[in-house]
Amino acid sequence: MASQSQGIQQLLQAEKRAAEKVAEARKRKNRRLKQAKEEAQAEIEQYRLQREKDFKAKEAAALGSHGSSTTEVEKETQEKMTILQNNFQKNREEVLTSLLNLVCDIKPEIHLNYRING
The missing domain is CATH 1.20.5 (Single alpha-helices involved in coiled-coils or other helix-helix interfaces)
Structure with missing residues (x-):
């Protein structure tokens, strides 16, 4: 009987450790997802700024003298x-x-x- 009780205690402890490991793994997963999302947002923002800069350059080249006519108007x-x-x-x-x-x-x-x- 004592050995059964001891075995149950060991099982409960093992189950508790397993639950802690699962909880810790979930926390790590959530932290990594959050970090990946932040990295993706930064990358998207950097790409958007680069595309906007390219667009402004092409717009200035295409319009050329249009800027001076705007100031004239x-x-x-x-x-x-x-x-x-x-x-x-x-x-x-x-x-x-x-x-x-x-x-x-x-x-x-x-x-x-x-x-x-x-």
Whole structure:
């Protein structure tokens, strides 16, 4: 009976050690998967940056003088905006005065469709 009890104890201890080893193996596996995922993300990011750099270089080569025309258009637009702002500032008072005169100068009149039949 004592030998059976001792054998059971040995089996329980062996089972416990096996469970610990399995748990440790799972932990190692999860750590390795996480590490592999991080490595893959870094590699993907590096590849994306390289492709983006290549694209920018090819785009600059293909467009060539387009960059200068863009700055030229922006410059013209800015000049037109400045002219419009100056015209706005110059004519603002005159327009406001005209609007106020139209709004405040009320001339009461009887409407054409109004009939004075009692």
